[in-house]
Amino acid sequence: MVCHSFLCTVSLCVFLAASASSEILGVNLLRNERNSPTALIGCLTKAGLSPVTPSNPSYQNDSLPVNTRLIYQPASLVYANTAKDVSAAVKCGALHEVKVNARSGGHSYASFGTGGEDGHLIISLDNLNNMKLSGEYVTVGAGTKLGPLYYFLWENGQRATVFGTAPQIGVGGHLHGGYGFLSRKWGLFLDQVVEMEVVKADGSVVTANKDSNADLFWALRGAPPSFGVITQLTILTHPAPTHAATFAFTYNWSTPYIASSAFQIFQHWTAEADMPSDLTLQVQYTDASPVPTFWLIGAYYGDDGIAGLNKTVQPLWDALLALNDSVPTATIFEDLNWIQNVLYEAGLDPTTDPKVALEDAPAIHYPFYCNSVFYSADDLLTNASTLSFAQYTYNGTSADMNWIAYLYLFGGKNSAISAVPQDATAYNARDMFINLQVCGNRNTMPFPDDGLSFTEGMLKSVTDMMPGVRFTGYPNHVDSQLSREEAHASYYPTHTQRLQEIMKKVNQKAVFDYPQGFLPV
Template identity: 30%
Template sequence: MPQITCLLVPVLLSFILLTRSVIADLRSDLAAANISNVFPGDSGYAKASEPFNLRFDYHPAAITFPSSPQEVSAVVKLGSDHNLNIVPRGGGHSYIANGLGGKNGTLIVDINRFNNIQINPSSNTTIIGAGNRLGDIVQILNQKGRALPHGTCPYVGIAGHTALGGFGFTSRFWGLALDAVIAIDAVLADGKIVKATESIHPDLFWAMRGAAPSFAIITSFEFKTFPVPPHAVVFSYIWQLTYQQASLALLDFQSYALSKPNGPPTHLGGEILLKRGMTRGSVYFELTGAWYGPASDNDGNDAINSTLSAFLSRLPEPVQQSRSGNGSYIDSACVLGGHADLSTSGALESHNTFYAKSIMIPEDQPLLEQASVEFMRRLGSEGFDSEADWYVQIELWGGAESKINSIPIESTAFLRRNTLFTMQLYASSFDTNPPFPKGGFKLLDGLVDTLTSNMPKNWDYGAYTDYIDRRLDNWRTLYYGKNYKRLETIKRQVDPKNIFKFPTSIEL
């Protein structure tokens, strides 16, 4: 009995502001509405409230599992009646556990039961329930020869991924996931069930493509789909470089990305991956990505090597290079996702203990030489000495004719339509379990400071909402910039009581 009491203490303390009567009434109301749920003390609560990032530990007031828009509406109305903040949870992969409210005492609307997928072959559109995971979507659409732009992890949920951006290796020729959305079915803060499109609730539709969790709970999307590429292969080139060589390599890749017309074609998706080098002062440097063009160029040469030759010719011979996949789009998705089978049915959820930051580098203000040198110097010294496991991904977003940057900036709430690279900086424990390594915050903060301090004072960089970071003081500017004021206005209209609230939600 003493052991059980000790286990319950954190949960009980977390609800000091929630009276027993509120919890009891909410439980009774949900039972009367026949809506599945778990509360603190229930047998399934601990598992249901486990975050993806084990650096956080939040205790929701309750977690509900509705299976229809009407049930979502009922949950929202009940939560509002009991003065609770409400958040949706899809795949549950928020870096800062926003899907658990980002604090104790939030009412969670888990949307995983919204897992329908309907494909309309005549219009080449698909309706996808907000509870679906990327891996399942890839498999089902591929059966009809169709696809969407999105990330590579099979277990990421479509809702949050799309609502905040949705970058993947096909994005340079298809756009972000949110750019493929043509309609959204959602439940507002007053419980009203709505459809939002360019012509129906256009302000809401604009806001939902970039900041959706602040405005409504999505139950389904309608997407336009794209024909799967006839050929696809995953490639990788790996070097062990001194920090000076790594700095030059990054600048060379930047020059290649910006060059016209001989830069990367849109059917090349790629990123630079940086990790701890083998010796102090060195950096692991990898160019990896996917090629969705023909296997050979017009002269019969290997198309990937021909396309990348302007960059590869400036580096030493790679210590390792590879091609993966059988040439089909679905196989490339399996390779990128790290799984032979993309189905997420019955799969165990993975967890980690980590911190991540991001920085979006604009095309018209690319990295200066000094910024690259000092950044790589820091990776080769402090990065080598760090107690944290870490990596840096430098994703190629821009370049000639990138679909991401061709979308008019006013079309959606997603602001950064002038991005060359999106850099994700990620530090974690080596065994994925707590505690978070000492010095992890300092390492990543220092790396970002190194970049910003070696760029002009007016450098208009941003940050990516899918790599959300609650430690940013200026997150409103970095994530939303000039769009934030319009988002505030729409928030007042559709959620005047600020029901949908979490640490990085649009504020009133």
């Protein structure tokens, strides 16, 4: 039989095409099999990790975030007991092409601890809660909660370090910043961390510090979720203050014009006064009837206690009193020891047993939306912007929810936060002065749609009055409404490029990812 070249070529092409199609089909079948939920669960089970899946009775409770406005459905959750467990889970996620996220305390405003979207593998670090004090340093598991850690440090030599106030928060979540009442004195929480044990995207367990895996260490202090799962931290501690002179003054200004003047007095005094680092101040501004409530609160940690507090803050109190509109409707002075101050700042009774109050603080779950902006001492809020904010809040909202705003003092004279160079860590707001946070919340579901728009409008009432001014965001107050690119521009305006370059080295396939995470570009 003679084979004509044209026909042979066609036959060969058909054969090759059929072979190629079969090969592609085989690859797709293998990929589909590898990506199936059953395959992931099988891998986790084989590794001895007891995955919690949607078919488990405990799944809904185990996957419930603090912010119940944003509930997602993970492909599976596992509770790691060791770094080896975390490594095995990461390898399973990578093998089966399922995005992996760690959950420390689960307090992400955007529920990123459960993926920020459906279908992720969640590694809960709750069982990594060991604590060991050695000299000035405490080594803790990344799932350790702040309340037990506060008490542990107090009971073991009356030590302290910088944490937030809620005892239920996991220590790992503090690595986006970590602001506390001692931050002006000692810095942010991430500034206290000297070493970390980290599971990388390939499952390897490494040590990160200033000398080993230095780029990874840099990234983890400010932008941790994209770069690894932290399993253990070594943290610098300090002798706890001998005094914590705390105060709270409550005002109800009759008009938004006077409220605006009070905001101006607060920000100008804190920017211009030679405030000692022992002093911290903030404003809490809350929804109330018939007018909002303006809380001026603070603490002074100097050895001279109440006398030192009075001497330091009296000019601010006098300036507010000179508004001649409202004497404080409530005045609180407490001369406390450090652990009593921890309870007080957490909204707990400072006379209660700290062990019980801090170690047994109940879990919280409720729907809310929060956001915040930083501004610098060179761009204080204008009279027009604080008046716009006051008028907006005095008009109130028809949304079935409560709202609250905070002014947190990060910078200013003698602030340890500002003393750290801007590029020392991935945290990107060293030059910022005050953080203005706004929140809308309610006790039960659902969260109202107009509540979201009202809360967003609180910040816009300020920023829209100051076009051209540089406002930045705080990633611990993450805005769930931002895209990936918007989040990077807000939280890491000068650090995004370096973070993306580090991603190429440590997480090339974006095994650790979430809606605002970094990509290896």
